[in-house]
Amino acid sequence: MALRTLSRLHSFLRRRTRGVGVFERIVAYAILWWILTEGDVRSLAFGIPAIAAAALINPFAPGGPRAWRLARGGPFFAVFAWLSVRSAVDVAARVIRPARPIDPAVVDYPWRLQSGSARQFMANLINLMPGTLTIDPGEQLLVLHVLGGKERALSGIRRLEERVAGLFGEEIPAHE
Amino acid sequence: MTALAWVGASLVALGVPFFLLGTLGLLRFPDVFTRLHALAKADNVGLGLVCFGLGLHSGxxxxxLKLALIWLLMVIASAVGAGLVARAAIARGVKPWGV
Known part of the structure; x- marks a missing residue:
């Protein structure tokens, strides 16, 4: 009985410890603990067991964000920050102008990304990008709500999809 | 105040209007979808500037890094939340305004 429980625990841990190596995870969770406790050394009595437990029982299932090409993360973040600012300024300008210039449209966008995690990432990212909102991330079509300037928003989405593909290391067909 | 603290305080002051305009959008825009646009996009940048500014100010x-983590978690929650509200609205048959 105890042996069976033990072997179950073993296979559970083996499944969970795949993906990014245990060493990288220990480093990542240690940094996170350091941030949360603001470097308080006394907290390590709780911190060391917590870091070890989190690193062993990997809460990030294989195929999640670990699939990112880390080297592309930096440039991607720069683009994200710039587009976020443009997006917020755009929406603020529409709010503040007396005429309230909005011209909403609902658009079907055929996915070029294949993997589920890349699609999920993009569907959520779209909500922060200039003038676009995901209504339904379907199997074939991504249904979008556009606040105004449909063509411009769509060409932005095409470029964004290419960047997300690069981040996840996916090859996608060129736009025709 | 040090130069860093001044830069931080200016970034906080720059971030606050985005919250204000996002909320104004909530009042002025005509339907749930357009309101989600205003909230998600303005709050992302508003909180980003406030957190970045406070981070610099603290020295x-x-x-x-803790403030950066707060911003990151809030942005994820706001992007996912906006998507869920939009999806629920469409599923309940809400017609987008002006379409």
Whole structure:
């Protein structure tokens, strides 16, 4: 009985410890603990067991964000920050102008990304990008709500999809 | 105040209007979808500037990273939340305004 429980625990841990190596995870969770406790050394009595437990029982299932090409993360973040600012300024300008210039449209966008995690990432990212909102991330079509300037928003989405593909290391067909 | 603290305070002051305009959008825009646009996009940048500014102002790396973490979690929650509200609205048959 105890042996069976033990072997179950073993296979559970083996499944969970795949993906990014245990060493990288220990480093990542240690940094996170350091941030949360603001470097308080006394907290390590709780911190060391917590870091070890989190690193062993990997809460990030294989195929999640670990699939990112880390080297592309930096440039991607720069683009994200710039587009976020443009997006917020755009929406603020529409709010503040007396005429309230909005011209909403609902658009079907055929996915070029294949993997589920890349699609999920993009569907959520779209909500922060200039003038676009995901209504339904379907199997074939991504249904979008556009606040105004449909063509411009769509060409932005095409470029964004290419960047997300690069981040996840996916090859996608060129736009025709 | 040090130069860093001044830069931080200016970034906080720059971030606050985005919250104000996002909320104004909530009042002025005509339907749930357009309101989601205003909230998600303005709050992302508003909180980003406030957190970045407070991080610089504090002059402590651990503080700054903690604020960055708060911003990151809030942005994820706001992007996912906006998508869920939009999806639920469409599923309940809400017609987008002006389409």
């Amino acid at each position: 402590s790396l651990a503080h700054a």
